[in-house]
Amino acid sequence: MSETVPTGDEWLYEIKYDGFRCRLIWTQETVTLLSKNNHDLNERFPEVVEWCKSNSQHVKDYLPVEIDGELVVLNHRYQANFSLIQVRGRMKSTERIQEKAKLRPASLMAFDLTRFAGVEVRDLPLVKRKEQLGTITNCLPNDERILVVDTFTELPVIERCVFNYQCEGIVAKKKTSVYQKGKRHYDWLKIKNWRVIQGLHSIIRAMATLQCRLLRIKVLHITIGKCKHGLSKASSSMLHELFQQKGEEKNGEYHLPPAVVGKIRTLGVESGEMREPEFQQIDPSIEVKDCTVSQVELDLAQFPGSVPIKNLQKELWPRLTKKDLLIYMRHIAPYMLPFLKDKALTIIRAPDGVTKETFFQKQIPDYAPRDVLETTEVNEIVCNRLEGLLWLANHGSIEYHVPFQRVCCEQPNEIVFDLDPPNREHFYLAIHAAHLLKQILDDLDLISFVKTSGNKGLQVFIPIKEGSVTYEETALITEGIANIMVEAHPDNYTTERLKKNRNERLYVDYVQHGKDKTLIAPYSPRLQIEGTISTPLYWHELTEDLDPTNYTLSNVVTRVRDIGCPFASYSELGNNNEWSHYCVW
Numbered sequence: 385m386s387e388t389v390p391t392g393d394e395w396l397y398e399i400k401y402d403g404f405r406c407r408l409i410w411t412q413e414t415v416t417l418l419s420k421n422n423h424d425l426n427e428r429f430p431e432v433v434e435w436c437k438s439n440s441q442h443v444k445d446y447l448p449v450e451i452d453g454e455l456v457v458l459n460h461r462y463q464a465n466f467s468l469i470q471v472r473g474r475m476k477s478t479e480r481i482q483e484k485a486k487l488r489p490a491s492l493m494a495f496d497l498t499r500f501a502g503v504e505v506r507d508l509p510l511v512k513r514k515e516q517l518g519t520i521t522n523c524l525p526n527d528e529r530i531l532v533v534d535t536f537t538e539l540p541v542i543e544r545c546v547f548n549y550q551c552e553g554i555v556a557k558k559k560t561s562v563y564q565k566g567k568r569h570y571d572w573l574k575i576k577n578w579r580v581i582q583g584l585h586s587i588i589r590a591m592a593t594l595q596c597r598l599l600r601i602k603v604l605h606i607t608i609g610k611c612k613h614g615l616s617k618a619s620s621s622m623l624h625e626l627f628q629q630k631g632e633e634k635n636g637e638y639h640l641p642p643a644v645v646g647k648i649r650t651l652g653v654e655s656g657e658m659r660e661p662e663f664q665q666i667d668p669s670i671e672v673k674d675c676t677v678s679q680v681e682l683d684l685a686q687f688p689g690s691v692p693i694k695n696l697q698k699e700l701w702p703r704l705t706k707k708d709l710l711i712y713m714r715h716i717a718p719y720m721l722p723f724l725k726d727k728a729l730t731i732i733r734a735p736d737g738v739t740k741e742t743f744f745q746k747q748i749p750d751y752a753p754r755d756v757l758e759t760t761e762v763n764e765i766v767c768n769r770l771e772g773l774l775w776l777a778n779h780g781s782i783e784y785h786v787p788f789q790r791v792c793c794e795q796p797n798e799i800v801f802d803l804d805p806p807n808r809e810h811f812y813l814a815i816h817a818a819h820l821l822k823q824i825l826d827d828l829d830l831i832s833f834v835k836t837s838g839n840k841g842l843q844v845f846i847p848i849k850e851g852s853v854t855y856e857e858t859a860l861i862t863e864g865i866a867n868i869m870v871e872a873h874p875d876n877y878t879t880e881r882l883k884k885n886r887n888e889r890l891y892v893d894y895v896q897h898g899k900d901k902t903l904i905a906p907y908s909p910r911l912q913i914e915g916t917i918s919t920p921l922y923w924h925e926l927t928e929d930l931d932p933t934n935y936t937l938s939n940v941v942t943r944v945r946d947i948g949c950p951f952a953s954y955s956e957l958g959n960n961n962e963w964s965h966y967c968v969w
Contacts, residue, residue, distance in 0.1 A: 386573040389539060390556050396510075397536040399546065400553035400574060401493050402466045402651075403456035404473060408492055408530075410436055411448040417455065417492075428473060429455060431485040432492055435529035442523045449520060450499035451530075452563075453492045458528070459945050460718045460952070462549035464493075467654050468946075488948055494521065495533040495555075498563055506563035513563070526956070546577050548770050549718050550686060552651065553577045578649035580664060581683045583608065584642040584675045585623070606677055608653050614663030623666070645670040652684060678707065685714045691756065691774045700737045700782070701915040704937055709909065713777045715941040717770045719949050720907040724773075726790040728764035730902050735780030738911045742782075749779075760791050782909050785902035790850070797850040797958060799858055800903055801866070802893035804841045806886065808932070813876055813890040814842040815926055820869055822923060831957050833950065836932040838910035838918035843903065845951075847958025855899045862894035906951055909937055919943075920950040 389397070405420040415436040417425040426433050432455070440447065456464035457472065468488060475481050497517040498506050505513055514535065521532045536542035542554055553576040561571035615623070623644065631638035646666045651659040678696075687693060687710070696707035713720075734742045747763045756771035767773055767784075776784075788796040801821060803814045818834050821844050825832045833845040853861075863879075869892055870877045878889040896903060904910070904918045912933075919935035935943070 386556070386575050389543075389554055389575050390573060391539055394558055394560065395556050396559055397539060397542045398495055398533045398555045398557065399462050399542070399551050400555050400576070401454040401456050401464045401533070402552045403454045403464050403469045403493070406453055406455040406492060407498075408432075408436070408451040408453065408494070409448070410440070410443075410451070412440065412444065415440075425455065425473075427478070428475065428481060429485070429490045430481065431489045432529050435527075439524055442525075443520050446501050446520050446523075448499060448502050449497065451492070451494045451517065451520075452496040452498060453494040453530075453533070455490055455492055457488050457490050458948075460549065460949070461531075462545060462551050463718070464552065465945055466659070489529065491528050492530045493533050494530055496563060508562070509560045510557055510562075511559045547686065547688070550715075551577055576651060576660075579652060579684050579686060580647055580649045581653075581658075581680045582645060582647050582667070582670050582675055583680070584672060585644045585646055586640050586642050608656060608680065609650075609658035609661060611648055611658065611661040611663055613661075614649075615666075619663075619666055642672055642675075645672060645675060653680070681711055682707065685711050687714060687774065688771050691771050691778065693774070693778050698737070700734065700780075701937070702913060704915045706778070706780075708915075708937055709777055709782075710774060712909070712937045712941060713773055714770070716907050716944070717773055719944055719951075720784075720905065721768065721770070721773065722955060723906045723951075724767050724784060724786060726766065726768065726792060727786040728760055728791050728900075729767055730785040731765065731776060731781040732783035732785070732911065733780045734782045734911060738782065738913065742911060745781075764791070766791060782911055784905045784908040786905045787900050787902050788897060789899065793850055794899070795851050795854055796858060796897070796899075797848060799846040799848060799862060800897055801844045801862065802837070802841065802891075802896050802903065803843065804837075804891040804893055806883075806888050806890070808840045810888065810890065811840060811930075811932065812928060814840075815928065815930060816873075817869065817877060817890055817892065818842045818844055818926055820872070821865070824865055824868060833920065833954060834923060834926060835906055835918055835920040835951070836916075836935060837904060838908065838916045838932070838935075839912055840932070842926075843918075845954070847954050849958060855897075858897060859894075862897055866892040866894040907940065922947075922950045 404425070406425060407418045409416040409418065415426075415433045417429055417432060419425055443449070454464070455469065457468040459465050469490065472481070472484055472490060475484065494517060496510070497513045497520075498504065500516045505516060517532060521530060524530060536545070545551065546554055553574060556573045556575065558571040564571065626644070627638035627640055631640045644666065645668065647664040647670075648658065648661050649664050650661040653659070693710055696705060696710070698706045700706055700709055728746070730744060730746050732742055732744055734740065746765065748757060748759050748765045753775065756769055756775050758766040758768060758772075760766060767776060788798050788800065790797065803817045803821070805811055805813045822832055822834070825846065830846055833847070835843055835845070837843055866879050870879055876889055877892050878886050879892055879894070880886050881895065906918060906920050908918045910916045910918060914933045915937040916933055917935050917937060917940045919940055
């Protein structure tokens with residue numbers, strides 16, 4: 385472990401993932417996953433084993449191989465979900481393992497190679513081993529069961545990646561290093577992405593473990609974990625003496641009223657416990673009243689210093705503040721930004737809250753920093769960066785609407801149907817319409833995605849290869865499909881644009897898919913009083929009891945970390961979706 389990142393041309397850098405260190409031993413006949421303690425993991429992670437077996441023909445010329453990596457459940461490309469992989473590691477029920485393997489499959493993040501085509505390669509330089517690893521993985525399908533950890537040669541680039549995606553940390557490796565076991569060498573160095581929080585220490589045990597408590601509303605104590613490492617001997621002795629002299633002894637523990645404040649660095653807080661906490665320092669300059677749950681949430685979010693944030697307690701929705709919005713946008717950014725990238729934004733701002741005045745904005749304000757937001761030739765807003773997203777949110781931007789083409793292209797890269805029932809009481813019509821639409825698209829061998837609008841409807845997305853079809857051609861396609869739906873169920877669906885003529889039927893809006901027209905972006909908040917989010921769904925979630933108001937600012941980040949992003953494969957599938965052969969309609 386290292387506190388600083390080494391620099392120089394002799395180093396390369398990788399993202400650190402937190403999972404189970406694992407060796408994949410892959411031969412013509414067998415596939416074996418072994419933990420660092422040589423425990424067989426095949427029964428715990430059958431999806432990786434079966435995937436390797438089914439793809440052996442692609443790499444048969446290079447077998448047997450031994451690949452070193454980290455077995456993880458990914459939140460996204462650069463962040464693993466440690467709690468989920470821990471749960472998988474403890475499972476023994478074959479039925480439960482198979483269920484989890486289907487819903488949230490594990491991935492092997494491969495970073496090294498010790499055997500290639502049956503030959504030991506441990507003594508080869510790291511860059512040569514990585515070249516051989518790439519030879520193998522380049523032959524395999526890219527569906528995330530085995531992924532190669534990205535290699536960076538420029539430190540600022542990986543540091544930005546680690547910060548933006550809130551990764552576990554960085555691993556620095558010497559390009560010439562041979563493969564060595566153990567931790568007592570300096571060719572591979574781990575640098576963790578610490579979050580620094582502040583808390584009150586009110587309990588001490590004989591074994592020098594402090595229990596860290598936080599004040600909420602000045603009187604309520606919330607325990608967030610225990611910490612026993614990091615203090616100097618002098619500070620530790622001072623604390624022991626203080627607690628023993630001033631504290632009240634209870635069952636081998638000494639209790640003090642909240643008074644001792646310190647800074648603790650941790651990798652996060654999960655299920656009421658800090659991850660790998662270490663004391664940074666006891667800090668008398670921090671006031672007790674500043675040790676709040678709210679402050680810990682802000683510290684864990686790791687906001688970029690280049691974006692000033694203020695008025696955090698301003699209420700934007702009932703019981704939801706600007707702080708809640710900013711924390712949501714910070715954590716959802718890795719999932720949301722790909723859908724904003726290189727697209728001209730239309731935002732709806734509600735600087736004083738959703739119940740007060742709101743207004744649309746397409747042109748970038750004169751006072752907006754050009755180093756965090758980009759613009760088109762006509763000064764439209766383009767948001768490609770975390771800092772830009774947070775700047776917009778800090779200025780009261782609630783809704784983010786995007787067109788169907790990028791600013792550099794005249795043709796769409798997606799097709800969207802907006803299924804708009806007359807009100808929320810008729811949301812069931814949107815569910816029925818979405819299933820019918822999926823059946824039609826399945827018959828055309830087209831993969832589709834569905835999300836809530838965040839209000840009363842659903843939207844069905846079809847990613848397409850950019851430039852493969854024009855808006856004029858998509859208009860023929862979407863109109864044809866909409867007419868099929870209406871003809872099949874004329875009492876339930878309509879393409880009538882005037883609301884007064886719809887007669888409580890669902891509006892199949894295909895007209896909205898046009899050049900420079902916009903639709904609410906995936907994961908965008910809405911102005912609705914419940915603080916709803918336009919939320920991507922898995923198709924199996926589209927059941928009769930689905931309630932779009934269940935997806936809010938308060939729970940969507942947890943949801944996507946727990947079950948994954950239903951739109952994770954969106955851009956990859958779009959690159960392979962050709963629509964030109966449907967343009968005979």
